[in-house]
Amino acid sequence: MRTVDEHLADILAAVPVVPPLSVALLEARGAVLAEPVEAPVPLPPFDNSAMDGYAVVAADVAAASEADPAVLPVIGDIAAGDPGVSAIRPGLTARIMTGAPMPAGADAVIPVEWTDGGAATVRITRPAPPGHYIRRAGEDVLAGQVVVDAGTRLGATQLGMLAAVGRSHVLVRPRPRVVVLSTGTELREPGSPLAPGEIWDSNSFMLTAAAMEAGAVGFRQETVGDEPEKVRETIEDQLARADAIVTSGGVSMGARDVVKEVFTAEGAGGPVVFGKVAMRPGKPQGFGLLQGTPIFTLPGNPVSAYVSFQVFVRPALRAMQGLPPEPLPTVGAVITEDVKSPAGMRHFMRGRLSYHRGTYSVTPAEGQGSHQLRSLSSADALIVLPEDAEAVPAGSTVDVMRMPS
Numbered sequence: 001m002r003t004v005d006e007h008l009a010d011i012l013a014a015v016p017v018v019p020p021l022s023v024a025l026l027e028a029r030g031a032v033l034a035e036p037v038e039a040p041v042p043l044p045p046f047d048n049s050a051m052d053g054y055a056v057v058a059a060d061v062a063a064a065s066e067a068d069p070a071v072l073p074v075i076g077d078i079a080a081g082d083p084g085v086s087a088i089r090p091g092l093t094a095r096i097m098t099g100a101p102m103p104a105g106a107d108a109v110i111p112v113e114w115t116d117g118g119a120a121t122v123r124i125t126r127p128a129p130p131g132h133y134i135r136r137a138g139e140d141v142l143a144g145q146v147v148v149d150a151g152t153r154l155g156a157t158q159l160g161m162l163a164a165v166g167r168s169h170v171l172v173r174p175r176p177r178v179v180v181l182s183t184g185t186e187l188r189e190p191g192s193p194l195a196p197g198e199i200w201d202s203n204s205f206m207l208t209a210a211a212m213e214a215g216a217v218g219f220r221q222e223t224v225g226d227e228p229e230k231v232r233e234t235i236e237d238q239l240a241r242a243d244a245i246v247t248s249g250g251v252s253m254g255a256r257d258v259v260k261e262v263f264t265a266e267g268a269g270g271p272v273v274f275g276k277v278a279m280r281p282g283k284p285q286g287f288g289l290l291q292g293t294p295i296f297t298l299p300g301n302p303v304s305a306y307v308s309f310q311v312f313v314r315p316a317l318r319a320m321q322g323l324p325p326e327p328l329p330t331v332g333a334v335i336t337e338d339v340k341s342p343a344g345m346r347h348f349m350r351g352r353l354s355y356h357r358g359t360y361s362v363t364p365a366e367g368q369g370s371h372q373l374r375s376l377s378s379a380d381a382l383i384v385l386p387e388d389a390e391a392v393p394a395g396s397t398v399d400v401m402r403m404p405s
């Protein structure tokens with residue numbers, strides 16, 4: 001049996017990085033920047049006012065007080081985007097709004113609260129030093145400075161930054177398109193009635209959502225029964241739009257394990273390797289490239305499929321965008337119960353994390369069977385017990401992966 005680390009290393013060595021393309025800014029959300037973006041101009045581009053108030057020569061108001069205000073004629077207004085007054089001389093002032101360019105000759109801004117708010121002349125009751133309430137050109141970003149590095153996943157703040165330096169389009173590695181397909185003759189669409197022996201398909205919904213949570217674009221396919229030709233056709237049809245394919249079911253030792261049958265057959269279109277990985281749940285795994293497109297054939301038991309996704313598919317999707325293939329965020333936590341773990345297997349248990357006074361603790365969920373979706377859906381963490389652990393006493397510190405929420 002191969003180890004989890006060996007299987008993951010093979011996957012990461014094989015998955016291609018999605019090619020970069022230029023997209024409009026809002027379409028870039030969730031994509032990974034493929035070029036360093038520099039500011040063509042400084043930010044702010046010009047010295048401007050931080051407050052609504054009056055642009056003054058600081059020396060003119062140096063002696064101003066409540067008892068003896070400085071009284072200055074107002075020569076006009078300067079609004080953001082409308083530099084009505086471009087310069088002032090000593091002894092004069094101009095009303096200025098937040099973000100408006102400082103007029104030449106002025107070296108301070110007096111906020112309107114320190115004045116009588118006059119429009120023709122203004123009474124200023126407090127002094128201010130030179131530079132007061134002026135935001136200097138380049139104080140945020142210098143011209144030529146890289147504002148977002150290549151390799152950054154673009155969220156709201158990065159998109160704001162890119163817009164602020166004038167970019168309408170950027171070169172990105174887009175979110176991989178992941179096609180998810182459940183196989184199994186027993187599966188029915190939720191919302192339709194069940195005949196004896198049938199169950200509703202849950203995996204494809206869970207895995208499509210997990211792909212989205214991992215930063216991919218998820219496309220769920222309708223389930224396909226255990227018909228090799230239909231499975232092959234459905235997957236081959238999807239190759240045109242998929243950057244990766246994820247299947248669930250049909251990969252273990254049964255007489256009708258359809259996914260395994262299709263992709264181990266001669267001429268199946270690419271080498272998908274099926275084997276056992278030393279983990280619980282998630283032992284039967286398959287991975288390969290179909291005409292260059294990665295396909296992950298995950299086991300059908302719902303918990304097995306989910307754990308396999310987080311352990312193998314999620315890091316691979318990150319690698320495909322040029323991101324480090326990190327595992328889910330992991331914390332150390334004190335386990336609250338004695339647990340047993342199979343020797344030689346990495347064991348992923350469902351649990352609930354809690355945090356108290358600087359320490360995490362984790363309680364294993366009731367029902368650790370790989371068919372028990374209820375305990376998975378009420379869990380927020382996967383407890384990772386290493387291959388060499390067999391009995392882990394309560395009070396031990398264990399690694400815990402936080403499930404995305």
Ligand SMILES: Nc1nc2c(c(=O)[nH]1)N[C@H]1C(S)=C(S)[C@@H](COP(=O)(O)OP(=O)(O)OC[C@H]3O[C@@H](n4cnc5c(N)ncnc54)[C@H](O)[C@@H]3O)O[C@H]1N2
Nearest residue numbers: 182184201202203204249250251252253283299300301304
């Ligand atoms: N003789 C052996 N039998 C099994 C072995 C083994 O090593 N030797 N491994 C077991 C393990 S571990 C797992 S995991 C499963 C994996 O089986 P398959 O990937 O072939 O999955 P299926 O047989 O199609 O389904 C297993 C189970 O999961 C249910 N299922 C499948 N798809 C869905 C879905 N989309 N939504 C909800 N539930 C689903 C299915 O009805 C079965 O109950 O094999 C063990 N057997």
Ligand code: MOO
Nearest residue numbers: 281282283304370
């Ligand atoms: O791995 Mo199976 O995935 O243990 O139920």
